Amino acid sequence: MEAETPSRWRAFFFAWQYLKPYKKAIGIALAALVFTAMVTLSLGQGVRLLIDRGFATESMDQLNRYVLLFLGLVVALAIGTFTRFYWVSWLGERVVADIRQSVFNHLIDLHPGFFESNRGLEIQSRITTDTTLLQSVIGSSLSVALRQIVMSIGGVIWLFITNAKLTLIVVLSVPVVVAPILIFGRRVRKLSRDSQDKVADVGAYVGEVLGQIKTVQAYNHQVHDKRIFGEFVEMAFSVAKKRIVQRGALITVVIVFVLGAMGLMLWVGGGDVIRGEISGGELAAFVFYSMIVGSAFGSISEVIGELQRAAGAAERMVELLAAKNEIQAPIREVEHLPTPISGHLVLENVVYAYPSRPDQPAIQHLSLEVVPGETLALVGPSGAGKSTLFDLLLRFADVDQGQIRLEGHDIRQLDPLELRKCFSLVSQNPSLFFGSIEQNLKYGKPDASQAEMEQAARAAHAHEFINELPNGYQTRLGDLGLGLSGGQKQRLAIARALLANAPILLLDEATSALDAQSEFLVQQALENLMAGRTTLVIAHRLATVKNADRIAVLNQGRLEGLGTHRELVETNALYARLAKLQFDLAGIAN
Numbered sequence: 296m297e298a299e300t301p302s303r304w305r306a307f308f309f310a311w312q313y314l315k316p317y318k319k320a321i322g323i324a325l326a327a328l329v330f331t332a333m334v335t336l337s338l339g340q341g342v343r344l345l346i347d348r349g350f351a352t353e354s355m356d357q358l359n360r361y362v363l364l365f366l367g368l369v370v371a372l373a374i375g376t377f378t379r380f381y382w383v384s385w386l387g388e389r390v391v392a393d394i395r396q397s398v399f400n401h402l403i404d405l406h407p408g409f410f411e412s413n414r415g416l417e418i419q420s421r422i423t424t425d426t427t428l429l430q431s432v433i434g435s436s437l438s439v440a441l442r443q444i445v446m447s448i449g450g451v452i453w454l455f456i457t458n459a460k461l462t463l464i465v466v467l468s469v470p471v472v473v474a475p476i477l478i479f480g481r482r483v484r485k486l487s488r489d490s491q492d493k494v495a496d497v498g499a500y501v502g503e504v505l506g507q508i509k510t511v512q513a514y515n516h517q518v519h520d521k522r523i524f525g526e527f528v529e530m531a532f533s534v535a536k537k538r539i540v541q542r543g544a545l546i547t548v549v550i551v552f553v554l555g556a557m558g559l560m561l562w563v564g565g566g567d568v569i570r571g572e573i574s575g576g577e578l579a580a581f582v583f584y585s586m587i588v589g590s591a592f593g594s595i596s597e598v599i600g601e602l603q604r605a606a607g608a609a610e611r612m613v614e615l616l617a618a619k620n621e622i623q624a625p626i627r628e629v630e631h632l633p634t635p636i637s638g639h640l641v642l643e644n645v646v647y648a649y650p651s652r653p654d655q656p657a658i659q660h661l662s663l664e665v666v667p668g669e670t671l672a673l674v675g676p677s678g679a680g681k682s683t684l685f686d687l688l689l690r691f692a693d694v695d696q697g698q699i700r701l702e703g704h705d706i707r708q709l710d711p712l713e714l715r716k717c718f719s720l721v722s723q724n725p726s727l728f729f730g731s732i733e734q735n736l737k738y739g740k741p742d743a744s745q746a747e748m749e750q751a752a753r754a755a756h757a758h759e760f761i762n763e764l765p766n767g768y769q770t771r772l773g774d775l776g777l778g779l780s781g782g783q784k785q786r787l788a789i790a791r792a793l794l795a796n797a798p799i800l801l802l803d804e805a806t807s808a809l810d811a812q813s814e815f816l817v818q819q820a821l822e823n824l825m826a827g828r829t830t831l832v833i834a835h836r837l838a839t840v841k842n843a844d845r846i847a848v849l850n851q852g853r854l855e856g857l858g859t860h861r862e863l864v865e866t867n868a869l870y871a872r873l874a875k876l877q878f879d880l881a882g883i884a885n
């Protein structure tokens with residue numbers, strides 16, 4: 296428990312940072328809070344007057360007066376409560392909206408490697424569930440706690456003013472009531488956290504299985520999945536069952552003790568009333584205040600648990616916000632590229648290992664120059680490091696050794712935004728987004744005109760099939776471009792890159808899913824585009840890259856050969872073998 300203190304402070308500072316801009320709202324909410332607490336407390340006096348002056352004197356006038364007073368208090372309480380509720384909830388929602396935005400703004404710029412070690416799903420749940428928890432705390436629990444503190448202090452004062460002897464009974468019975476609340480409350484909280492975790496497991500499992508439903512059914516995996524899901528569900532149920540028992544016990548104990556104490560009080564107090572030592576109204580007011588104090592203690596102890604959980608949630612937010620972006624513009628002496636750039640790339644002795652495999656560099660001592668305007672093909676076996684090279688060019692990660700230079704500038708000296716503007720990428724998995732085809736195509740150039748967009752789509756041989764879709768360019772795609780064939784997705788990805796029209800084109804297996812006929816056509820369109828533009832093409836099908844100006848053969852992260860198709864067939868054993876396999880199989884003499 297003690298070890299949590301610093302983190303709780305950090306959580307507090309975190310929340311305060313976001314609350315700070317809304318001092319006015321906080322002021323109004325606090326004022327309303329204190330006001331309603333006071334009004335609630337004075338209701339007790341209202342009850343006393345109503346009974347003693349209203350009923351006891353048997354005067355209709357007095358009764359009217361005090362009923363009116365009572366109703367006045369009720370109206371004041373209603374207005375105050377509305378104000379408090381509105382502003383406190385407003386604060387909760389406002390602050391959480393700001394937190395969500397700033398966490399997202401931070402995440403979207405982070406280096407992609409961050410999301411490999413921190414699973415996207417987990418981060419997603421932090422942004423949704425953790426912020427929701429913060430919202431319920433800031434937007435309600437915190438105000439409940441404050442209000443109850445004010446009420447219990449006020450209540451105890453009124454109790455003493457009303458009757459010191461009876462107060463002693465209350466003071467003595469408070470620990471008896473609060474102790475079980477604390478004990479059972481802690482157990483209930485722990486169990487409810489457990490059952491929330493279990494429910495989250497269930498959710499994650501459902502998401503994964505339904506997302507891959509075709510694979511599940513193709514392997515007849517349903518029976519297995521039903522059993523695993525059943526286990527998750529039963530686990531969640533048995534935790535919930537324990538929680539219900541504890542919660543039920545808590546309620547029972549509270550009822551017995553609270554009403555028992557009340558009975559005791561009525562017995563003692565009733566005796567005093569009979570003996571004429573106090574009035575009936577005083578006793579009623581007294582019961583009223585002791586109920587307020589009792590329930591205040593009860594809800595404070597409940598809220599404490601929620602505050603603790605919120606502190607945990609805030610802590611995780613702080614962690615996310617503290618994640619350092621490894622890819623940044625240099626703080627001083629940012630270099631700038633000339634416009635337009637010629638597309639001159641130099642890799643000098645580049646070494647790069649993925650952080651998860653530090654002893655197995657994916658790129659090893661690679662040196663390579665790409666001259667402006669040329670088309671350079673990268674070929675090599677699967678896992679050779681071709682896609683990794685593209686990642687390094689785009690600075691999704693920084694090289695461990697060596698240097699990559701664009702127009703003579705070390706790319707680490709450039710602003711990543713400026714660097715990435717120079718590249719149009721078609722990645723190995725055509726990644727499309729939820730939304731219309733038009734939105735997907737204009738991804739890299741939102742202000743493109745309809746004509747420009749159609750021109751790019753024609754060049755990528757996508758225009759025809761788009762026109763055949765029910766809503767043409769306005770057809771909406773599912774998540775990740777769901778609803779298109781593999782080749783159609785690839786053509787959209789190519790059109791998107793063409794429309795972005797950056798000086799350097801990076802094609803990673805861009806035409807691999809196309810049939811020979813469409814590949815030929817797209818290839819021709821690409822060739823027009825590649826003319827005068829630096830292009831790097833990765834392809835497994837050598838027929839695709841035969842006409843490149845030069846071909847670089849990569850193997851296990853090393854450059855094994857560099858030259859034209861003809862040169863390599865003769866000088867490079869690996870390339871010759873690949874070429875022989877492919878062209879012999881295809882029955883094409885090279």
Ligand SMILES: Nc1ncnc2c1ncn2[C@@H]1O[C@H](COP(=O)(O)OP(=O)(O)OP(=O)(O)O)[C@@H](O)[C@H]1O
Pocket residue numbers: 411649651652657675676677678679680681682683684723
């Ligand atoms: N995120 C990653 N974390 C760790 N290792 C990785 C990661 N991505 C790729 N690798 C490894 O780096 C090496 C190079 O991978 P890369 O994706 O660059 O190969 P490739 O040449 O593009 O292969 P392919 O032709 O199959 O696409 C492989 O051994 C691969 O296992």
Ligand SMILES: [Mg+2]
Pocket residue numbers: 681682683723803
């Ligand atoms: Mg690859």
